[in-house]
Ligand code: FES
């Protein structure tokens with residue numbers, strides 16, 4: 001294993017050719033299957049890139065500190081907090097937001113279940129809840145109530161729609177049978 | 186009434202909210218938009234003796250840095266006034282950045298505007314401030330000895346003392362049994378998930394459009410107009426979707442006007458969004474407080490006397506206390522009563538509304554004390570409440586416009602399985618968990634605006650209808666419920682009705698606060714729609730080409746958009762046929778409702794309910810788990826069963842949170858909140874939340890408003906925390922007289 005000093009030195013050398021910033025640079029993102037170029041400083045978070053640069057405001061900002069889950073999106077099909085992710089680190093990855101979950105005509109089953117179970121009130125946590133919930137089922141957890149409580153506890157709902165959120169997830173789980181939906185596919 | 190009223194309709198804005206299409210106020214991407222960031226005072230008290238903006242001003246992308254030295258002065262000194270009045274609704278009687286004095290930590294002292302939010306935030310960190318600090322007081326205990334009895338509180342609308350009943354002191358002296366108990370409450374912050382945000386856009390004619398996260402677009406319009414010295418006609422406020430409020434966006438705070446001033450300065454649209462930390466310093470909070478209850482009762486538990494005194498911390502500018510004494514004063518038939526507020530001033534922003542304002546704390550005190558009384562006398566807690574049931578308003582002697590509380594106790598006890606409860610505390614174990622149950626009464630006043638409330642209904646030639654009122658949708662389900670009210674009034678299917686709110690261009694309704702929103706909006710919507718229906722029916726019977734020609738209008742009913750004779754439904758025609766035949770493109774009516782205020786009627790108006798809780802307490806770790814909650818409420822007519830239950834459920838979970846989690850902790854050394862983030866200020870997450878059973882008792886109320894709606898936004902939180910604390914006592918034998926109850930209390 002290399003010492004810290006060696007690593008630091010190595011990185012410095014290796015990166016000289018590709019140092020970008022601190023001024024604005026072109027960042028190429030693939031969001032919901034479409035490539036988009038934006039001109040941003042490297043310090044710009046994925047969340048602000050989506051909301052302020054790409055006009056994809058479905059992803060919400062509830063704290064900007066990694067505490068609430070409102071900004072949950074998928075990067076390469078794994079849930080991440082977009083407020084704690086730099087946009088520039090997503091260049092070779094596929095970003096999926098709530099806008100990419102359905103085709104705009106038919107809702108994703110989780111979206112329909114959230115509506116029919118009244119799993120929200122103000123709706124501000126909802127995109128994050130849904131992105132978490134779909135990923136939760138796709139990850140193949142037990143999907144009983146205890147597992148839902150545990151795995152969905154990274155998403156705060158200040159309106160406290162939690163029992164209805166659990167009901168929505170149960171509904172999708174049951175509709176999809178034992179295998180779980182091919183949710184992120 | 187048609188079955189559409191009260192039906193469990195899915196939210197009409199549901200699709201927009203689950204697809205991310207719903208645009209909240211801070212989500213409008215305008216050309217040339219600049220971003221503003223507030224810089225807040227780091228100290229709670231003192232003067233700014235130097236503020237150096239040179240570095241900040243030359244940082245990349247910065248348009249301007251404004252401080253008290255160069256911010257244009259506001260045109261008027263704001264005056265706190267609750268938004269329910271429908272007038273200006275300033276959160277406090279102070280506007281910052283007018284001079285160099287710092288009254289509270291986080292008070293805005295500079296506004297930085299830059300081309301991106303990252304650059305504005307960075308430049309904000311470069312503003313150098315020197316303070317001459319003066320001693321501060323930020324905790325009640327530091328200023329308790331300077332407390333005073335205010336003349337009036339709550340923007341002057343509520344007297345500092347409630348009127349006495351009888352002779353409380355001799356009532357207490359002569360009682361067979363007395364209790365004297367003191368309850369303490371930590372400060373709480375509303376923390377809606379969407380942080381407050383305002384976007385200000387000036388046009389070439391010096392007219393301002395504000396996209397603001399507010400509970401009342403008109404409240405924003407009038408408040409900003411006053412501060413800018415502009416007529417309201419020059420200000421338009423847009424607020425379609427609001428990401429929760431819980432009181433944080435009920436009154437209008439300085440950042441809104443600061444955004445408008447900054448936008449005028451830089452000559453381009455400006456958006457300002459408070460950070461989560463700033464949310465703890467910028468829109469008020471539930472104040473730190475203490476309440477003392479004295480009960481006098483006979484051996485059978487009948488109350489002879491009740492006194493209720495509150496002391497709390499307020500700002501340097503306002504005599505604010507949340508009105509904690511109102512419901513406790515009239516919940517039970519105590520013949521002798523006294524209650525009053527005391528205030529002490531500290532270095533704080535003016536406290537404000539937080540969900541269940543007043544009653545969430547006041548009823549915790551009363552209902553905890555009632556549980557102690559039941560325990561002391563050895564009677565069942567529900568039975569004690571029934572013995573003291575107030576058949577009429579004990580203050581005025583007036584009958585209730587509707588009540589339903591006995592039914593709530595009964596139904597709640599059934600749903601919970603209360604009967605046969607062993608009253609002995611600390612005797613039920615499941616492994617290392619101690620199990621207990623508790624209950625409490627819920628009560629909340631029926632509030633109404635004091636000004637006329639308006640809505641407009643316009644039917645188009647095809648018989649479809651748009652109904653409008655200037656409300657915002659912050660999670661109450663108002664858009665859905667009002668669609669149902671309109672469909673009911675006009676005899677139309679809901680999909681023929683579109684309800685529109687969200688701007689000051691529309692007929693004016695007061696801010697939806699204090700559970701008054703559903704009454705204040707449904708009433709003019711109902712009136713506008715029934716007037717429109719009646720007008721069209723009159724037109725049909727007068728029209729010689731109509732099958733209804735010559736009929737008695739009173740004999741005509743409307744179903745599914747078709748007017749027909751009640752007795753011979755085959756005779757009739759649709760609205761669309763009537764309008765089409767007569768080439769009428771549209772018909773419009775405005776409904777105006779003048780609210781009924783309790784003092785003007787022969788009735789007392791209040792909402793009641795009953796709360797039941799079961800807890801398990803880990804005997805080794807002191808952890809409290811709420812296992813189940815049952816709440817039964819009598820909130821008048823329910824407009825939509827699904828959304829109403831969601832609001833009641835949310836309220837009950839706020840009560841759970843008040844009982845066990847929520848506290849904003851003040852560090853008196855720095856004078857700043859010590860846990861101003863969503864990681865440190867605890868709110869419930871999914872794992873904290875049990876299943877909840879909710880039921881409603883629909884008692885008709887012909888007095889409060891045309892549809893008999895009393896509101897569901899607040900009553901759910903009231904009493905929940907007391908039911909939980911009473912259950913903790915039942916489980917462990919320990920009586921905790923402060924909120925929140927934490928692990929340390931039960932070790
Ligand atoms: S905004 Fe990212 S976790 Fe709150």
Ligand code: FES
Nearest residue numbers: 121123157158159
């Ligand atoms: S719906 Fe409002 S925060 Fe979850």
